[in-house]
Amino acid sequence: MHATTLALTTGSELRNWILAVAGNLFAAILAVRAVGYFIKDEWGKMITLVVAAVFVGAMIWLPDEMRTLLTGVWGKVAGSA
Numbered sequence: 216m217h218a219t220t221l222a223l224t225t226g227s228e229l230r231n232w233i234l235a236v237a238g239n240l241f242a243a244i245l246a247v248r249a250v251g252y253f254i255k256d257e258w259g260k261m262i263t264l265v266v267a268a269v270f271v272g273a274m275i276w277l278p279d280e281m282r283t284l285l286t287g288v289w290g291k292v293a294g295s296a
Contacts, residue, residue, distance in 0.1 A: 234275055234276070234278065237275055238272070238275045238276050241268075241271065241272065241275055242272075245264070245268050245272075248264060249261060249264060249265070252264060
């Protein structure tokens with residue numbers, strides 16, 4: 216029999232694993248809250264939740280791309296770009 220082990224050789228694999236777990240937890244919490252807002256007919260809160268979820272979800276699932284995007288935006292705001 217082969218035992219399945221979590222072999223992490225570099226910090227990159229650990230980071231990816233943590234982000235996958237955090238992303239799945241985030242999605243589960245988001246779904247529960249969205250259903251609650253839908254049942255209560257709180258459309259404004261639901262839309263706000265979705266907008267915030269897109270931003271936070273992008274930070275969880277696409278951290279390198281978000282870093283590049285936010286660095287570029289900050290460069291334009293600060294005038295260093």
